[in-house]
Amino acid sequence: MIRFEHVTKRYADGTTAVDDLSFEVAKGELITLVGPSGCGKTTTMKMVNRLIEPTSGTIHLDGDDISAIDPVELRRRIGYVIQQVGLFPHKTVLDNTATVPHLLGWTRKKARARAAELLDLVGLAPSTYGDRYPDQLSGGQRQRVGVARALAADPPVLLMDEPFGAVDPVVREHLQNEFLRLQSTLHKTVLFVTHDIEEAVRLGDRIAVYGAGRIEQFDTPATVLGAPATPYTAEFVGADRGLKRLSVTPVETGDLEQPPVVRLDDPADRAAARLTADGAPWAVVLDADGAIHGWVSAATLSGSPEASAAGATAGADARSAAPGARTGASAPKGTTVRAHARRMDAWLPLGAPLKQAFSTMLQHDAGWIAVLDGERFLGVLTPGRLHAALRRSTTADAANIPRGEVALDRVPDA
Structure with missing residues (x-):
């Protein structure tokens, strides 16, 4: 579904954010990009929807070279969820959720019906929350609206940049559980950026562990924790990686x-x-x-x-x-x-x-x-x-x- 081929992003001052990156994401797969601040994981994700243009290399989305797709049209095909949520303060929760369908030319009735369906799916009853405004919601509730809005036009790909990073640990775990439940039903192709290895292990089908502008290891959570490919990966996942493996090892x-x-x-x-x-x-x-x-x-x-x-x-x-x-x-x-x-x-x-x-x-x-x-x-x-x-x-x-x-x-x- 998503394929990077020798992608590099180098800025005018000589800084290389991403260096010769090549990897593939299968349809319906949830990939977590994890690493410290400044390692290139967010740059990688933003190049998929062309918020950042690569210096060299190609990125394919469902077989198409994204450089040949109009950026606005491309972004309407991709769901995008960020930590700050970015809801419109003057719009109700229902209308916020219906934003992309409106932009795509859906009728008001159809867009609002889809928004109500998605709000219900993320656990926010539209009859209760639909007419509220963002400042009337908790942080966790706003994050749910952000996820619903990203899913409203039923995009095949979802980009998530630290989406649960601004809420407390209890709410964060609950949001993670809800998102896993959604993903088990919707099977979206997801790139999920996080700096938290616990979150990466819990959510990802595979994990891309970033060093400085490159991927140090790209494998299943169990393998990354059990068999780190490099000393950097071993240090990043932590000395307690054996305990972390409890989360990804099933009872058989x-x-x-x-x-x-x-x-x-x-x-x-x-x-x-x-x-x-x-x-x-x-x-x-x-x-x-x-x-x-x-x-x-x-x-x-x-x-x-x-x-x-x-x-x-x-x-x-x-x-x-x-x-x-x-x-x-x-x-x-x-x-x-x-x-x-x-x-x-x-x-x-x-x-x-x-x-x-x-x-x-x-x-x-x-x-x-x-x-x-x-x-x-x-x-x-x-x-x-x-x-x-x-x-x-x-x-x-x-x-x-x-x-x-x-x-x-x-x-x-x-």
Whole structure:
């Protein structure tokens, strides 16, 4: 969709902002351009809509050399979002959003209908916010209007220059989440400029790490963090890049352990006997359809008060503790697992990032969390398996081999 071929921007005073830049952006791909101030990332982006003209080289947009396209016509085909938003203070939110469709000759009715649709999409109900003016909105709300305005004419390409940089961290994270949700639906081709490596990692399908006027590394977030191509990249992404990888490494089926499983309507004494024979202190409880219900301890099923107390203290052992384990009453004879199972909130979907898994473990003080595919139980993730998943991902990217082919040696548990 976007192709740079040996593009250089050199100013009259001899300053080279961008030096011999060549890269491609695929249709529907979100590329983050990240680097320190003055490295050329904003210059790169502004050359796409010809706000800055290159000194040499060519830029193609959907196969067309942009130097042959009228700049005004080109800019109407490209959405543009900046940090300062740039809303017209004398126009309502609805009319601000409808600006580009009006310029393209849409009827007032059609333009305002499109604006209302986009405002709703970015979480600003047009019935509530449409008649307000920019100074009646919060900073985060103004940024949402800026995104809606950029999308109003349905451009195939979106340029975003530090769009969330002027809001506080909480609002910024919320805006990032909303934008990822939008992108998953709209699949725009996006160049997103930021100086924040955390933001670049979180949003980008690929990251272009800029040095002085050139790209030091252009790869997936996981690879940039796990296998920096140059010392500059390693220093820029930070010594804590292993922690940052938690955000871009998904939970996969190979990361899961398979604990004992019992059903809600299993007799309690039979379930207890199975767990005793297996030496298992707890089991996951599923309903008749295979959906997770919760967990149950062997101590409770066996009806032993001493065992129940011992099982409750197992929470200190992350290898065997159930989420929220507490001393429970002994199980009367002749009952089913249903009578003794405990509900469980410590779970997450397959494919969730390891950062979310770690956060869930801490939130629930859990030694393991269930992993689901829809409502289907797949297995559990433990701290040890989480660490192994992160190591395996790092090793795979560093060696440029598929993650599933990496085997890690483990020191046996004492």
